[in-house]
Amino acid sequence: MALNASNLNEGDVHEEVVVDDLTRTQLVMYSGASGDYNPLHTDDLYCKEAAGYPGVFAHGMLSMGLTGKMLTNYVGDGRLKKYGVRFTNQVWPGDTLTAKATVVEVRDEGGDKVVDLKLETTNQDGKTVVLGSATARVDP
């Protein structure tokens, strides 16, 4: 399932819908697993009446985790060397997110072949929620 350097070309794209109609339940699950119990992600009353937000929204790290699912599906398990993102917009319950990886370069690094990827995750309105990059080891 791993990628092969000889089959990769600059500009190749892999994309996946990583969540369809994000639920508040998933936000609760992410809080419980990650240990980030910030009420901004689980507590509508707090969000609306104390924090000044229209309601709960997703942890940035959930957006990154969802994007990471696309990434590991694409590059294979245990192949990532680097993965980094910026959170550019909040993600809300009901959102459907599509995560996309684009091949930037295939190169040598410390005796391995690696691929550099550009990452972008967008919501159903085409708004970018995550921008990032990753480097993964590929087969020669």
Next chain:
Amino acid sequence: MSDDIKMPVEGSHIMMFARSVGDENPIYHDEEYAKTTEVGHIIAPPTFPRSVAQFDPEYFLRWRPSQEWFGSGKNPTSVTEKPKSSGGLHAEQHFEYHRQLKPGDQLTVTVKPGKTWEKESKRAGKLTFTETIQEYHDQDGELVITSRGVGVKTERPVDQS
């Protein structure tokens, strides 16, 4: 260092974490399947290291008995003074993986402060960014993961229009 965090990596925690990001890949929960893969054992999803929060005794985003908590109970918040900002948001996160985690690892996580900088934003007023570096060493003292997070405090809630 005294404020290092001890993080045991456990199979059930990895399973719960993978479920929470909706990732049904069996390498995160099925030991028999994992043995047949290139890695050869259960591994953790790429963003799992941040769940070190579970093991930080001082982590401020976890409710505790007999301590003031800013979420709702009878009232929208139990903190008496009105918060000036919506608190912190996560702006950036970067990981470097030196090897894959596996159940049974006993990690020691060293937290190092990074840079701080400010920026003016139309949607949320003055933004104050703070960088935190976390280094994850395993039971043999080997560096396994390096994490760099950037948090941002906003002057006011982010405008949604």
